[in-house]
Amino acid sequence: MKDGITIAVSKGRILAESLPLLARAGVRLLDDPDTTRKLILPTNQAGVRLIVIRAADVPTYVLNGGADLGIAGKDVLMECDSDNLYEPLDLKIARCRLMLARPQDATTMTGRLRVATKYVMTTRNFFAERGQQVEIIKLYGSMELAPVLGLSDLIVDLVNTGNTLKENGLVALENIADISSRLIVNKAAMKMKQEMIKPFIKRLAEAIPQ
Ligand code: PRT
Numbered sequence: 001m002k003d004g005i006t007i008a009v010s011k012g013r014i015l016a017e018s019l020p021l022l023a024r025a026g027v028r029l030l031d032d033p034d035t036t037r038k039l040i041l042p043t044n045q046a047g048v049r050l051i052v053i054r055a056a057d058v059p060t061y062v063l064n065g066g067a068d069l070g071i072a073g074k075d076v077l078m079e080c081d082s083d084n085l086y087e088p089l090d091l092k093i094a095r096c097r098l099m100l101a102r103p104q105d106a107t108t109m110t111g112r113l114r115v116a117t118k119y120v121m122t123t124r125n126f127f128a129e130r131g132q133q134v135e136i137i138k139l140y141g142s143m144e145l146a147p148v149l150g151l152s153d154l155i156v157d158l159v160n161t162g163n164t165l166k167e168n169g170l171v172a173l174e175n176i177a178d179i180s181s182r183l184i185v186n187k188a189a190m191k192m193k194q195e196m197i198k199p200f201i202k203r204l205a206e207a208i209p210q
């Protein structure tokens with residue numbers, strides 16, 4: 001859309017934590033995002049609209065210019081071609097850690113390890129840097145189940161409180177990355193719509209909790 005700006009936000013916890021931040025930056029939804037059927041959500045600012053989409057779709061929309069800006073987890077950004085995006089702000093919301101974990105009762109692991117994860121690129125890079133050959137098994141969710149059912153030796157997944165790992169008999173081995181949500185901006189939009197985008201980034205920066 002040519003006029004105004006479109007902000008793509010990951011649904012779920014990132015949306016929930018983004019709305020108060022956006023409100024502090026002066027942008028409020030006109031509809032209740034939990035009940036509306038609208039896919040493009042208008043805001044109190046005439047030229048600003050939100051789209052609420054799956055996490056992995058946020059960088060895709062912003063890269064292609066379908067949205068001018070986006071709010072997505074660093075976990076998702078590390079999996080995509082984010083060199084072609086600006087990432088001006090760490091919003092410090094939806095924080096967690098990307099961790100390598102194993103079953104608590106695992107006996108010594110030998111041979112080529114199998115690692116189940118949604119984060120294939122990041123996991124491949126992590127083991128490549130160590131010069132360790134592993135087999136990566138791509139899953140789309142519930143990674144914690146994989147070692148329990150013998151699908152893998154290890155998992156790479158997000159950890160917040162650690163309860164999910166614990167309840168499934170897993171223990172964290174290593175912190176791969178600290179994760180938080182970031183503001184991303186389409187590079188062409190940053191040039192073409194700078195009179196709208198620059199002040200918005202400034203107001204959002206001021207709204208980030210210290
Ligand atoms: O369907 P999909 O999972 O893609 O989206 P969703 O609508 O379910 O979104 P949601 O709410 O899961 O949000 C995903 C984004 O939130 C991620 O991309 C992260 O950037 C961020 N985030 C922050 C998290 C967590 N913390 C988190 N703890 N995403 C997921 N988790 C999961 C984790 O995968 C594990 O299963 O929570 C579980 C661990 O939590 P603890 O507290 O038991 O350790």
Ligand code: MG
Nearest residue numbers: 012013141142
């Ligand atoms: Mg989820």
